[in-house]
Every structure is written in C-alpha cells, then in structure tokens.
Amino acid sequence: MNTDNSQMQAEFKERMDYDDLMNCMRCGFCLPTCPTYIESGNxxxxxxxxxxALMKGVVYGEIELDSEVKRSLDMCLGCRACEPVCPSGVKYGQLLEQARDIIYQNQQPSFPVTALRKFVFHHLFPHQDRIIGLMSLLRLYQKTGMQKLARKTGLLNLLLPEHLHKMEKILPEIPSRTMMRHRPHHIHPSNKKRRKVAFFSGCLMNTMFLPINEATLKLLAYADCEIVIPKRQNCCGALHGHGGEKEIAKSIAKQNIRAFENEEVDHIITNAGGCGAFLTDYTELLKDEADWKNRASRFSDKITDISRLLVDLELDKELLTIEPRIVTYQDSCHLRNGQHTIREPRKLLRSIEGAVFHEMKDAERCCGSAGIYNITEPEMSMQILDYKMEQTKATGATVIVTTNPGCLLQMKLGIEKMGLTEQVSAVHLVELLLEAYENGLKKCPKRK
Known part of the structure; x- marks a missing residue:
C-alpha cells in the first residue's frame, strides 16, 4: 500500500464529494444529535x-492528513443522526465512507491489523460458507462444555479484554450447521396471496441470528405473502462500505443485485436496520458505473423493512397479545436515519394487547454498537451504552425492543453490565410480534 501522505491528500482532493463538503454551513444543528460530540465534552x-471541517482542510491543503484527523474519523459511529437535522441536506455518511476508503487504501497499518482486516473483509464476510464454518466452531465451543469450563476457570479473563469477555456472555446460542445450511428458498402462503416478496437473509442474520430470520418468515407467511429467498445472495457489504473497503462493497452489491433482479416481486424485505440502509445506498455506491447505476436503483427502490410491510398489510389490526409487560423501543440508527422508518415499529408495539409501551428518552440516539465499533472503540461505546441504559431503566421496561442485530447485542450487554438479566430482556421486534400473533391465534384459532 502507498503510505505517502501527499498521495492521500491528492486523493482527498480528487475523490471527495466537493459539493457535499461545501454544503455544510457550520450551522451547528448537528451538534446536539452527535453522541461522540456529547460524550467527549463538546x-x-x-x-x-x-x-x-477537517476533510475540507485536507482537500484545501490547509492541514495534513495526520493521525489526529484519522483518529477523529475513526471515532465517528457513522450513525447518521446528523443527516435528518441538516438544513442543507449534507450526506455526511457518504463523506465519511469516502474519507475512510481513501485513508485505509493508502496507509500501511501494523501487520496484526492488516491481517485481521484481510481476514474479515476479504476472506470471511463475502463467503457465507465460511461464516457458517466459523459459527459452527462457536457452537462447538458452546455445546461441548468448553464455554462452561472457560468461564468457570476464569480463562476468558486472561485471554480476552474486559469488554470482549462481557460480550462473550451475551452471544446467542448458535444453531446447528444443518439448520444454517438447509434454508428454504420459496414459501407459498396458506391463504390467498396478498404480496409477493423477496427476503434478504443476510450473513450473520442467517447464522448467529437465525431464529430472527425464521420469525420474520413466519410473520410474512401469516400476512399472506409469497416469499422467495434467492440462493446467490450475499452479505450486504455494510461492514466493507463503512470500514474503508469500498471496492469489495461494490463487488458484493453487484452480486446481490444479480441475485434479486430477475425475481418479479413487490418488495425486498429486510429485518436488520444496518443492512437495509446499506442496500438502499447501492444506488449511490454504484452511481459512477453506467452499467450498474439503473440496476442498483431498481434494486434499492424495492428495499422495505419488515415493520413497514406489516403495517401496510395491517398486522397491527390483528389480535396481538402477550402477558402484561412494560415495553420500550430503541431505534436502530440506520433504520431511522437511513431508511426513515420511525413510526411503524412503534405502531406495531402499541397494537399489542398486554404491552404497555413507554417511550425512552433519546431513543433515537445511538446505543454505541455501530457495526464493530463496540469492539474497536470500547471506551466510547461503553460511555454511550451507559447513558442509554440509564434512559432504559427510567422507563421501567422489562422488555427492550430493537430492529438490528448489533443493537440487540449491545442492549443485552447493557442489561448484563447493570446486573438486570433476571428482570429485563432484549428482543428483536419480529420475535415479540410472532409471540403476540401466535398467542392471538390460540385465542382465536379460526382467524386463519
């Protein structure tokens, strides 16, 4: 890799979106929405x-692209909370991705960092079979007694940093290799078809979080949807796009577009806020490639979060019931700020009989997960999480609902940190909805 700082500065001038940089009026509306600004003491x-301002300075040649600039960009969560409040419509998330891509493709990090990035971005996430293999090893660790032994002997305290030790505690139970490999590819509705949809199953969602995908498919079937799940789909590429590996993200995007574009469907359904937002950004990602721009646009236009479709199909008017619980909702940043889906999850939660919904203060503020941010920047991540858990506790909720796997793990981590595992649980929205719908079926079996 080229480590010449002048080369990076030249690429900043050539590749950064100049118009978007100039659109920033320095009005400051973004400041109270930014978690890192707040937690760093303004x-x-x-x-x-x-x-x-730092990006502009580099483009103008007024400041050097040094470690301090890189550190500032690395500390950003990429939550995009600044975008909805910006009166100039600055696409901050895209500027951040452009800057990180230039930096990471032109610097030479240490050998361990280089090896880790190569493994994660090149050799793991673009290959679903390898993710299944890794998850199978984790299941082996969980099922053979190694996990209990490692915890009992304190070995994890010695091998892992404190934040990773805590994260190990809240990992979900990994499904069997058979379950991960043998997934359905076409599901017909039991009643008259109301919509035909394709389902974006994702990578970790279809392995580590497989029960959430299964709950999603059941809800779509209950809503009388015909479902196709294309075989050749891949990881969404969000980790690559956000992490300075734009060319790999483009390659992944093209594979997904190919996998879905011949399916004649009304929607492409997602159940992970981060994935959904990046899939909608394929149009921007491939805007400079004439052969792909329109194909990407047609693909992205069909991306629909599961909550939006369920409200559109009036699931909230069905009998949904659970045992009485106080429920609160933590927004997925990218579902809210990237896909602009805010009302629908709340409408569904409020429609559940037995669920007393308490709105959390600053529910829209990032929980600190942000992809792998809670691993790479644990100190800031935990600061943000501590604030989030204070607001959660104030609601009196016994159930925290969210709509993204990273948020789900982060909220479980917060519950673990506060010692509330016996009183509070964290679930994905579709898990609670499925429970409520099937409870309603028991009370009214003739409904379907």
Missing part, C-alpha cells in the same frame, strides 16, 4: 461539523 473534532 469536542468539535468529534462532531459532524468538525469532521467535515
């Missing part, structure tokens, strides 16, 4: 406005 370099 440090301007940790705000969207400050980071854009």
């Amino acid at each position: 440090d301007e370099t940790q705000s969207p406005r400050g980071r854009i």
Whole structure:
C-alpha cells in the first residue's frame, strides 16, 4: 500500500464529494444529535461539523492528513443522526465512507491489523460458507462444555479484554450447521396471496441470528405473502462500505443485485436496520458505473423493512397479545436515519394487547454498537451504552425492543453490565410480534 501522505491528500482532493463538503454551513444543528460530540465534552473534532471541517482542510491543503484527523474519523459511529437535522441536506455518511476508503487504501497499518482486516473483509464476510464454518466452531465451543469450563476457570479473563469477555456472555446460542445450511428458498402462503416478496437473509442474520430470520418468515407467511429467498445472495457489504473497503462493497452489491433482479416481486424485505440502509445506498455506491447505476436503483427502490410491510398489510389490526409487560423501543440508527422508518415499529408495539409501551428518552440516539465499533472503540461505546441504559431503566421496561442485530447485542450487554438479566430482556421486534400473533391465534384459532 502507498503510505505517502501527499498521495492521500491528492486523493482527498480528487475523490471527495466537493459539493457535499461545501454544503455544510457550520450551522451547528448537528451538534446536539452527535453522541461522540456529547460524550467527549463538546469536542468539535468529534462532531459532524468538525469532521467535515477537517476533510475540507485536507482537500484545501490547509492541514495534513495526520493521525489526529484519522483518529477523529475513526471515532465517528457513522450513525447518521446528523443527516435528518441538516438544513442543507449534507450526506455526511457518504463523506465519511469516502474519507475512510481513501485513508485505509493508502496507509500501511501494523501487520496484526492488516491481517485481521484481510481476514474479515476479504476472506470471511463475502463467503457465507465460511461464516457458517466459523459459527459452527462457536457452537462447538458452546455445546461441548468448553464455554462452561472457560468461564468457570476464569480463562476468558486472561485471554480476552474486559469488554470482549462481557460480550462473550451475551452471544446467542448458535444453531446447528444443518439448520444454517438447509434454508428454504420459496414459501407459498396458506391463504390467498396478498404480496409477493423477496427476503434478504443476510450473513450473520442467517447464522448467529437465525431464529430472527425464521420469525420474520413466519410473520410474512401469516400476512399472506409469497416469499422467495434467492440462493446467490450475499452479505450486504455494510461492514466493507463503512470500514474503508469500498471496492469489495461494490463487488458484493453487484452480486446481490444479480441475485434479486430477475425475481418479479413487490418488495425486498429486510429485518436488520444496518443492512437495509446499506442496500438502499447501492444506488449511490454504484452511481459512477453506467452499467450498474439503473440496476442498483431498481434494486434499492424495492428495499422495505419488515415493520413497514406489516403495517401496510395491517398486522397491527390483528389480535396481538402477550402477558402484561412494560415495553420500550430503541431505534436502530440506520433504520431511522437511513431508511426513515420511525413510526411503524412503534405502531406495531402499541397494537399489542398486554404491552404497555413507554417511550425512552433519546431513543433515537445511538446505543454505541455501530457495526464493530463496540469492539474497536470500547471506551466510547461503553460511555454511550451507559447513558442509554440509564434512559432504559427510567422507563421501567422489562422488555427492550430493537430492529438490528448489533443493537440487540449491545442492549443485552447493557442489561448484563447493570446486573438486570433476571428482570429485563432484549428482543428483536419480529420475535415479540410472532409471540403476540401466535398467542392471538390460540385465542382465536379460526382467524386463519
């Protein structure tokens, strides 16, 4: 890799979106929405406005692209909370991805970091079979007694940093290799078809979080949808796009477009806020490639979060019931800020008989998960999580609902940190909805 700083600065000038950089008026509306700005004690370099100023400075040649600039960009969660409040419509998330891609493709990090990035971005996430293999090893660890032994002997304390030790505790039970490999590819509705949809199953969602995918498919079937699940689909590419590996993200995007574009469906359904937002951004990702721009646009236009479709199909008017519980909702940043889906999850939760919905203060603020941010920036991530858990506790909720796997693990981590595992649980929206719907079926079996 080229490590010449002047080369990186030249690429900043050539590749950064100049119009978007200039659109920032430094009005400051973004400041109160930015978790890192707040948690850093109002440090301007940790705000969207400050980071854009740094990018401009590099483009103009006024400042060097040094470690401090890189550190500021690395500290950004990429939650995009600044975008909805920006009066100029600055696409901050795209600027951040452009800057990170230039930096990571032109610097030479240490050998361990280089090896880890190569493994994760090149050799793991673009290959579903390898993810299944890795998850199978994790299942082996969970099922053979190694996990109990490692915890009992304190070995994990010695081998893992404190934040990773805590994260190990809240990992879900991994499904069997057979379950992960043998997935359905076409599901017909039991009643008259109302919609034909394709389902984006994802990578970790179809392995580590497989029960959430199964719950999603059941709800779609209950809503009388014909479902196709294309075999050749892949990881969405969000980790690559956000992490400075734009060319790999483009390759993944093209594979997914090919997998879905011949399916004549009304919607492509997602159940992970981060994946859904990146899939909708394929149009932007491939805008400079004439052969792909229109194909990407047709693909992205069909991306629909499961909550939106279920409200559209009036699932909230069905009999949904659970045992009485106080429920609160933590927004997925990318579902809210990327897909602009805010009302629908709340409408569904409020429609459940027995669920007393308490809105959380600052529910829209990032929980600190942000992809792998809670691994790469544990100190800031835990600061943000601690604030989030204070707001959660104030609701009195016994159930925290979210709509993204990273958020789900982060909220479970917060519950573990606060010692509330006996009183509070965290679930994905579709898990609670499926429970409520099937309870309703028991009370009214003739409904379907």
